[in-house]
Amino acid sequence: MAEPVRHGGNLHEAARRYGIALGDWLDLSTGINPRAYPVPAVPADAWRRLPEDADGFAELAAGHYGAPGALPVAGSQAAIRALPGLLRKGVAAVAPLTYGEYAPAFQRAGHRIVPLDVTSGDLPEDVDHVIVSNPNNPTAERIERDVLLGWHEQLTARDGTLIVDEAFADAYDNASLAAETAREGLIVLRSVGKFFGLAGIRAGFVLAAQPLRDALNDTLGAWTVSGPARHAVSAAFNDRAWQTATRETLARDSARLAALIRALGFDPHSTPLFAWFETANAADLQHALAVQGIWTRLFEHGASPSLRIGLTGSDAQWTRFEHAFKTAVLQVKA
Numbered sequence: 001m002a003e004p005v006r007h008g009g010n011l012h013e014a015a016r017r018y019g020i021a022l023g024d025w026l027d028l029s030t031g032i033n034p035r036a037y038p039v040p041a042v043p044a045d046a047w048r049r050l051p052e053d054a055d056g057f058a059e060l061a062a063g064h065y066g067a068p069g070a071l072p073v074a075g076s077q078a079a080i081r082a083l084p085g086l087l088r089k090g091v092a093a094v095a096p097l098t099y100g101e102y103a104p105a106f107q108r109a110g111h112r113i114v115p116l117d118v119t120s121g122d123l124p125e126d127v128d129h130v131i132v133s134n135p136n137n138p139t140a141e142r143i144e145r146d147v148l149l150g151w152h153e154q155l156t157a158r159d160g161t162l163i164v165d166e167a168f169a170d171a172y173d174n175a176s177l178a179a180e181t182a183r184e185g186l187i188v189l190r191s192v193g194k195f196f197g198l199a200g201i202r203a204g205f206v207l208a209a210q211p212l213r214d215a216l217n218d219t220l221g222a223w224t225v226s227g228p229a230r231h232a233v234s235a236a237f238n239d240r241a242w243q244t245a246t247r248e249t250l251a252r253d254s255a256r257l258a259a260l261i262r263a264l265g266f267d268p269h270s271t272p273l274f275a276w277f278e279t280a281n282a283a284d285l286q287h288a289l290a291v292q293g294i295w296t297r298l299f300e301h302g303a304s305p306s307l308r309i310g311l312t313g314s315d316a317q318w319t320r321f322e323h324a325f326k327t328a329v330l331q332v333k334a
Helices: 011-018 044-048 057-065 076-086 102-108 145-156 210-220 227-238 240-263 282-290 315-333
Strands: 071-073 091-094 112-115 129-133 161-165 186-191 204-207 269-271 274-278 297-299 306-310
Touching: 011 282, 044 227, 057 071, 057 186, 057 204, 057 227, 071 076, 071 210, 076 102, 076 161, 076 186, 076 204, 076 210, 091 102, 102 112, 102 129, 129 145, 145 161, 204 210, 227 240, 240 269, 240 274, 240 315, 282 297, 282 306, 282 315
Parallel strands: 091 112, 091 129, 129 161, 161 186
Antiparallel strands: 071 204, 186 204, 269 274, 274 306, 297 306
8 A cells, every 4th residue: 555645734643743732733834824714604504405516606616716617526635536547548747846646646547657847848748647736835836827838738739638736826816727728638626725724624626628527527426515615615705805805915924934934044935825945954943843833844855855834823823933933943053
């Protein structure tokens, strides 16, 4: 059996390892918005009744993303696991440092994995499928729209597929390929968990041409997104004022985090939801923060070790993190 992919948010593991009570931690190990959407009360019928495809939920999502159509799924992770089995077996290109579930999902479905050079507009001739995170998790790198569409053109000429995971795209304006997803061979994945801070409800969407959505729907089966989740997501999608204010807050808080990291001698790369930086002392720095009850995400593969740090959810949390981070850096550099 393959070893499980490690993720952020593993706070119970951190609590056991460091002997610090769960409630005493400040979890900055994910890129999830710490100021989650305030979900309104869930109607009793949402708990009692089975979800219905005819409730307009998929259409609401398609309109929200500006896509021709949308398939609701139990988080984009469900789609990542299922999609490779629906594609022609071949060579799949994945960036060396990106979301860790892509390569295993394609390998399980019988594809061969090769590294993706995101700096090149020309794909190797043997590559059949490409899956990218845009912006990338964890490096925050963004791939230009023209490059992505160029890759799509090359892949469709080979009966291949481009999958773009836009889990962190909600915090940007005009960063999506959603409007292009009527094209065969182009799949966009969207997540509710990151920007809206609702990771626990497990809701996401696949934006793609109708035949692909139908095939994936047949694979995943009925009732992939629960009634309470549909209620919460619908409210969040309809609250445009909250979305606008949240983009402003995330941009401000992300800039503050990047400025602190830079002031302490590192070179951060940021999205509005997290900052990432490389340092040979990444493991020591994570440990020095952890003993102070602050959990971050360590990456030990790639060009060099690196650390990803999410946003704090209040001024008090920021003050705590700022002090702890400065203390940790002094300890590690001593």
